Amino acid sequence: MKNLLVAQSGGPTAAINASLAGVISKAKEKKEIDKIYGALNGIEGIFNERILELSNLDLKLLKQTPSAYLGSCRKKLPDIAKDEQTYQDIFSYFAKHNIGYFIYIGGNDSMDTVCKLSDYATEHHLDVKIIGVPKTIDNDLANTDHTPGFGSAAKYVATTVSEITEDSLVYDLKSVTIVEIMGRHAGWLTAAAALARNEHRAAPQLIYLPEVDFSKEQFIKDVKDQFQRGVNHIIIAVSEGIHDENGTLICEGEASAADSFGHAMLSGAGKVLENLVKKEIGCKARSVELNVCQRCAGHLLSETDIAEAFLIGEMGVEAAISGKTGEMMVFTRVSDAPYTIRVESADIHGSANVEKRVPKEWIINGNDITSDLITYLRPLISGQTPILFRQDGLPEYLYR
């Protein structure tokens, strides 16, 4: 019997704890597994020796708790060739604590960690099975149909855009409302704003993804065109990462620093466009940045997303127990209607450090998306997880 270690990494989502609950639930069933440990703040918890025993957590509550119960990190491991000591430290920690299985729940950068650790283990014949369980609201991981966490974020975005639309309609005057949505390089979540459309509402009328170059001139033309067609309350979904043909971010004036992965810290594409509309068109304009709320809204969960996040956590443990290592768990879509997926695993070398972006053929005129993309997105926000509330009127979450 060996022990299992699990950790979470990257940006929070509303579903990453459901995957953790799935890992714990399945690990408890397995006779091959003795203790179930969680490292705090991702891989950092190994260096700091900060670990928890997880067997007694309330998994039902953990499943509906947003953000990362074990904390997260943004640490990227060095190249093995350049700094072997780091890897020796990690694997002596594994040996000392009899860790036979390491499950890392995270996004693109976390899969890079899974890749390096499993490469090192293979090279040195170390018997630790290392499996990546994906999560990211950005939905930008390769080889998987979609990522856990995306569906709940998409449901939040679509719901909020539909509510902002109702809010914008109350006054009898022309207005432009710009909703800025997360996703630096991938427009999946921005595209999910289109799910707010129904037989009564065409909003958002315009959608701008980071996959295509953004032109301020064309944007103003697009807005004027909507007014000319008789739309008086225009709702616009924009990605935080829209950029011009030279790759310069529209919000660049407001970009400030860079995080430890060298990603520029963005803010303000919506605000820039709000000011542009005021200046060029002169109508009422407002921008709403959904900000971190779109990734941590535990009170509004996609049932499909949470069920799948739990399942893929369970399947990660199954994969490790069956002897797999250096793999990322993935969803393969079997059909759209009825919506059916299979959980499989894929070689981590093809999954890490590859960003899956919205295909050009799913983008129309640089300002809208196709019905094929809506067909892809729709099932992911389906169903709502019934939330437990505390006596004090707030959702009940599991606190560490």
Place this chain on the structure above:
Amino acid sequence: MKNLLVAQSGGPTAAINASLAGVISKAKEKKEIDKIYGALNGIEGIFNERILELSNLDLKLLKQTPSAYLGSCRKKLPDIAKDEQTYQDIFSYFAKHNIGYFIYIGGNDSMDTVCKLSDYATEHHLDVKIIGVPKTIDNDLANTDHTPGFGSAAKYVATTVSEITEDSLVYDLKSVTIVEIMGRHAGWLTAAAALARNEHRAAPQLIYLPEVDFSKEQFIKDVKDQFQRGVNHIIIAVSEGIHDENGTLICEGEASAADSFGHAMLSGAGKVLENLVKKEIGCKARSVELNVCQRCAGHLLSETDIAEAFLIGEMGVEAAISGKTGEMMVFTRVSDAPYTIRVESADIHGSANVEKRVPKEWIINGNDITSDLITYLRPLISGQTPILFRQDGLPEYLYR
């Protein structure tokens, strides 16, 4: 038999349609009332003669629909002495359509309209009963314990602050997160952020209301003090309307225009403080502006608020039928525990154009609130209205 006319005015809330549903529901029961009309875009709908017959609306759906079903306006009526024609126009409209009852659902500015119309009717012996039904997320109306719409906004604010707190805790580094909340002059909604606190979480650690002068120097001292006490992830709730001792808004650099009531249009107190923290302290800092989402989040409703909003709409009709006019419906709190209220009515002259602000004795040190204020707030977010969802995964709303 006379007809009843109802309209909505001022900023949207998640509960104003519940009051409309209450008005319609009660009016349908009354033998004194024939037709039930709704004017579109508040008092503007009378001038434009844009009215709807409302008897056949799905009231259950209307009750959970955010924003204003009938649309809204920000029109302020002129002084009677200065422009009698406006009043003659309105009352000939009433006469032409046999309107015996006019219910105006709105905030402070709307109660000014109720006041002027009822004064005119009394002066000219016109038999139209005019009743105000309050609504505002700002909770700043006089003579009523609280206002419909506030409880749902408060529940949204508290829930979102609790989720943003979980989001902020994931990284093992010092951070400051500033949440900017609506309320230009009244800090009730900002104070509701304190409802996010529980036995596990002390966030928000700092709360700044517009009722007290704000000092940037003291603010930086407050933040440093929290770090010194060992709080690594500081959550701060600030009102959009915080201002210095001269009354200059903290966001003033970013204030742009004024609306038709002469209110400055605000944005950016949170962003200003975020930059201040980065500059003066140098730690990770983020600001989140809850923006219109806090007033239109139909997917997260306080059951208490929605039930009371419906009830006060019903009682408005009862008051009009019983012969009252020139009154605003109000809540009187009978007790905190068990929470009990009475619905009464109060002379509109004491209610219109008075802003009820958070009493100084409920504010501590300029950066926190008392437990008395929490006791006042807590029952208002109690219970959650079960929301109907559409097949497509979004909340089901009633569309006009």
